[in-house]
Amino acid sequence: SSEEDEGEEYLFKVVIIGDSAVGKSNLLSRYARNEFNPHSKSTIGVEFQTQSMEIDGKEVKAQIWDTAGQERFRAVTSAYYRGAVGALIVYDISRRTSFDSVARWLEELKTHCDTTMARMLVGNKCDLENIRDVSVEEGKNLAEVEGLFFIETSALDSTNVKKAFEIVIREIYNNVS
Numbered sequence: 001s002s003e004e005d006e007g008e009e010y011l012f013k014v015v016i017i018g019d020s021a022v023g024k025s026n027l028l029s030r031y032a033r034n035e036f037n038p039h040s041k042s043t044i045g046v047e048f049q050t051q052s053m054e055i056d057g058k059e060v061k062a063q064i065w066d067t068a069g070q071e072r073f074r075a076v077t078s079a080y081y082r083g084a085v086g087a088l089i090v091y092d093i094s095r096r097t098s099f100d101s102v103a104r105w106l107e108e109l110k111t112h113c114d115t116t117m118a119r120m121l122v123g124n125k126c127d128l129e130n131i132r133d134v135s136v137e138e139g140k141n142l143a144e145v146e147g148l149f150f151i152e153t154s155a156l157d158s159t160n161v162k163k164a165f166e167i168v169i170r171e172i173y174n175n176v177s
């Protein structure tokens with residue numbers, strides 16, 4: 001009945017991880033508030049934003065967590081990962097070291113989260129094509145080997161930002177429904 005439908009609630013925790021300065025905070029602010037900050041200075045602590053989308057006529061909420069700078073100190077705590085059912089693992093396509101770090105971030109995910117979680121490899125800053133340091137193929141290959149979704153985004157010009165989050169949220173929904 002419609003009463004039962006109204007009673008259904010979906011709230012999924014999604015975490016964003018990756019090296020410092022790859023654009024995690026800006027991906028979230030672009031998705032949640034359509035904002036971009038060219039001089040973002042991260043404060044210490046954990047923050048999240050809740051975003052809703054409609055799937056199969058149902059309201060699905062994602063509580064999306066941002067490290068808020070903890071990753072600089074290699075101190076992303078287990079509380080950050082607790083209960084997460086989705087993850088965006090972000091690197092910067094213009095900085096190879098951030099791509100090399102993806103393996104370490106995946107290890108960290110395996111330590112803290114269920115392997116069935118929805119995971120998306122995100123090559124951010126695709127607007128910086130002229131100084132690209134990691135090819136699309138390399139991103140795709142790594143994602144295929146690790147069993148991740150893959151997308152390139154730009155928090156600066158908005159390319160694929162909404163899509164990146166929505167693919168993850170849809171996959172989580174599919175896993176539970």
Ligand code: GDP
Binds near residue numbers: 126154156
């Ligand atoms: P975080 O440390 O991973 O949270 O990264 P931030 O979101 O703080 O971004 C780090 C820097 O990269 C900031 O100067 C941003 O303005 C810049 N930045 C973030 N996303 C993009 C992007 O898609 N393109 C470009 N060109 N710069 C970006």
Ligand code: MG
Binds near residue numbers: 024025026042066069
């Ligand atoms: Mg940040």
